[in-house]
Amino acid sequence: MTDKKKKAYVDKHLTKIYPQLRENVEKVCGAGTGQWADDLLPTALQFFLEKPLEVQYESCMNNKAENFITFIMAFQLKSSSTRFWHVYRKHLNNSREYYTDHFQYDVDKKQDTEDDDHMYCIKQAIKQLDVFERMLIEERVIKGIKFVEISERYDIPYNALSNQLNKTLKKLKEKCQHLRFLS
Numbered sequence: 175m176t177d178k179k180k181k182a183y184v185d186k187h188l189t190k191i192y193p194q195l196r197e198n199v200e201k202v203c204g205a206g207t208g209q210w211a212d213d214l215l216p217t218a219l220q221f222f223l224e225k226p227l228e229v230q231y232e233s234c235m236n237n238k239a240e241n242f243i244t245f246i247m248a249f250q251l252k253s254s255s256t257r258f259w260h261v262y263r264k265h266l267n268n269s270r271e272y273y274t275d276h277f278q279y280d281v282d283k284k285q286d287t288e289d290d291d292h293m294y295c296i297k298q299a300i301k302q303l304d305v306f307e308r309m310l311i312e313e314r315v316i317k318g319i320k321f322v323e324i325s326e327r328y329d330i331p332y333n334a335l336s337n338q339l340n341k342t343l344k345k346l347k348e349k350c351q352h353l354r355f356l357s
Contacts, residue, residue: 177227180228180231184234187234187239195218196211198243198244199244203251210251213261217247218250221246222246262322299350303342307345310335310339315343321336
């Protein structure tokens with residue numbers, strides 16, 4: 175059988191087992207399905223398709239491709255030395271959230287004047303920040319966008335974003351320290 179026919183067979187077999195692979199990735203990810211499943215399955219398929227064509231073909235012929243790809247998914251998700259870990263999970267697991275929920279303002283609850291002054295001070299301090307710091311506050315703190323996404327969008331190293339956000343939050347704390355702020 176020619177390589178072209180083998181490749182066509184592998185593609186047809188992967189198309190056939192894809193719905194089951196979607197179910198498997200949900201089981202592998204568990205509670206993290208919404209976070210990782212859409213990235214984990216393509217990563218596992220990429221690893222499978224980077225194998226020599228003979229390995230792919232034999233796996234498909236012996237109906238072992240589903241098990242093989244599911245094994246790749248589980249390994250990529252759980253091992254801390256894999257590409258998937260470093261691209262998608264490392265930053266989430268190795269960092270902690272700083273100052274969570276301190277910038278959320280619930281307009282449904284009646285706020286006393288001290289809270290109003292507090293929010294006014296924060297908003298004014300944010301307006302005085304430079305463009306980069308303001309972008310960090312708006313995207314990470316207010317919108318809740320992950321550092322990984324911000325890093326990819328602006329091509330800025332993850333650590334630089336994290337360090338600058340910490341400095342910016344400290345700056346805001348100092349500007350509004352006369353009020354009860356981030357105690």
